[in-house]
Amino acid sequence: MKHYLRTWREFDLQDIEKCLIVVGELKAECFSCRCIGLNSKTKSCPDCKVTFKYMGFRRNLRPAYLLDVRANNPEIVFIDFDDFKKSLGKRDARKLLDI
Numbered sequence: 001m002k003h004y005l006r007t008w009r010e011f012d013l014q015d016i017e018k019c020l021i022v023v024g025e026l027k028a029e030c031f032s033c034r035c036i037g038l039n040s041k042t043k044s045c046p047d048c049k050v051t052f053k054y055m056g057f058r059r060n061l062r063p064a065y066l067l068d069v070r071a072n073n074p075e076i077v078f079i080d081f082d083d084f085k086k087s088l089g090k091r092d093a094r095k096l097l098d099i
Contacts, residue, residue, distance in 0.1 A: 004066055006080065013087055019053040021045075022081060031056075041072045056081030 020031035021038065028038040033048035044051045055069065056079050069076065 004063065004078070011079070013084075013091060016054050016079065016084060017088075019050055020056055020079070020084075021052040021054070022056045022058060024058045041069065043073055053077060054079050056084055 016031075018032050021028050021040070021042070022031050023040045027036065028040040028042070029036045030038065030045040030048060030050065030052075032050050033045060035045050035047040038045070040055075042052070052073075053075070054077050058081060066078065
């Protein structure tokens with residue numbers, strides 16, 4: 001039986017921003033264009049046509065849900081959405097300080 005463990009890896013924040021679907025309590029949204037009301041199993045945004053490579057979550061998950069998503073889209077990379085938001089905040093703060 002496979003298990004999911006959090007790991008640390010470097011990512012390009014701009015790539016994640018462009019290709020991220022964020023799953024909430026009821027529906028999901030495209031992080032790139034902010035299109036809301038998406039099915040979490042969709043592979044691309046109907047508005048901006050981006051193909052989702054990353055998935056973040058605004059809620060706690062059951063492992064069975066992750067397995068279901070993985071079966072539908074084996075290439076998707078699960079990210080910790082809180083870590084992503086913190087990294088964006090740090091990046092944006094650095095930009096402000098460099099001005």
